[in-house]
Amino acid sequence: MGITALITDVHANRQALEAVLEHAAARGATAYAFLGDLVGYGGDPGWVVDTIAAQVEAGAAAVLGNHDEAVVKGSTAQMHEDARAALDWTRRQLSPRQLDFLAALPLNQRRGDCLFVHANAYDPAGWDYVQGRMEAMRSLHATDAVYTFCGHMHEPKLYHLSGTGKAGDFTPQPGIAIPLLSHRQWLAIPGSCGQPRDGNPAACYALFDAAAGELSFERVPYDIEAAAARIRAAGLPERLAQRLTEGR
Template identity: 40%
Template sequence: MPDSIAFISDIHGNLPALSAVLADIAEQGVTQIICLGDVVGYGGQPGECVDVLRERGIVTVKGNHDSMVADGIPAGDDVGITMAMMWDWTEQALTTDQRQWLRELPMTLEHPDFQAVHATLKNPAGWGYVLTASHASAHFMHQQRPLCFIGHSHWPAFWVAGETDERSITSLESIDMALKQLVNVGSVGQPRDGDENACYLIYRPEQKDVWWRRVPYDIAAAQRAIEEAGLPIKFADRLRFGK
């Protein structure tokens, strides 16, 4: 039976949250880690977060924020001044080498048990959200493995093909390898489900389950990094509320 795997996502330049999560993963005895993207954006320490993943050799797929700052994709007219300013600052804060690492990240990951992508397997580079049963159904048409792990919405979730609604989840959910299941692992650095603690997930093949974990971290330190970078204060304020 394969070893357990920790999935992290949506770090968003939040080094205190990333550090706390990696420490918790180590405490659980899990050595394999996969990152589902959005290493950068919003937070004040994007380069430091990139370096941690690179130095530890953590397999990472590309998120929309990673693509925005590394690939130079136009933000569009509807983005707004604060978002455009944040992406511009993030791009300038990264070294050429860090941007190149982000640029070369794959869009998807294939494993015998699962697939992984930042947003959805339906047009991964379109960055669509899975928020409804209809979104999940469209995704499942492209899922070829029993499991798929995603991030992007910053909201832990569990969808099963053929079911008409998202499952109400607890911190631990059983999986059935005879079914197609879509698992959102939550956000390390920008939780938005009303819980301010960092969120990540452990996939345990032997126990046949997925286990979301919430980890307290130094929110004040993450807020200071945002303020010292001169980024919009709302990016710091929202960390207190997990919104």
């Protein structure tokens, strides 16, 4: 499998995705997995969908996120006002071909020992968040995959489950390779590429070296002002532009 770049929650942020793809290629990535929420919030949904569709055509994995589903099916009154405004706008920007691409994304993909899913393994269509050990254990118990990679949560996190059923978790430090022992199960959340929420505005993603059994979480600076300008130019809520700078 080589080195796989794990990218999630791009949220139509072209500048962040461009920076992450360049960073991953420079570090030897030969495969890509996109873990959902390609669109929503950001100002370049068409470019992001086309770019990821090209990656899928070349062999990348990609799964459906809740924002992708909402763009295809239409937003609901239960959604946050800012998210609903962005989703309604996004739907108007995308062509039928781009919407069809999103609609065809699976809820999960299994490739060897790896499971790719947006929210969790136990109920992918329910969009529950893996907020802590309890949800992580439930997700890991729902699959026999050694490695589960998911998005939805916009903060980097790593969980593991030992053969005796004990769970552990920690917040990774960027750029440090972590050995993923194969006798444990692992659930990794790379953090959001296009809208990080851990107080650090740099784009998040992770690199998985299958041969070495190592995972590194990465942070990539990008042109935040340009991404925010695209949101403002689209007439989307100002808060969506501000939070890129804040990383919240």
